[in-house]
Amino acid sequence: MAHSMMQLHDIDVPEFLNVLDSCTGNVYLVTPEGDHLNLKSKLCQLVGLTRLIEGGKIAEAFIVCENEEDESKLFRFNLFKSEK
Secondary structure, eight states, rough: OHHHHHHHHBBHHHHHHHHHHHHHSSSEEEETTTTEEETSSEEEEEEEHHEEEEETOOSEEEEEESHHHHHHHHHHHHSSOOOO
């Protein structure tokens, strides 16, 4: 099954990391260069987010989730700025 890419919009990085920690499947950050970083890995979080953070917000990035429930959770967070 193909996974859709979701663009992140002006998110709060610490809250985003909290939501990532609650995800059960792998979540990948896809950079404009085509790199795929598994955000379930703390090292990849550090590397990926450090490159993309501008002024405390994510500049441009897409995410891909393996788990549909995680995708829904992150979609709601991205849209409403809240996990709930």
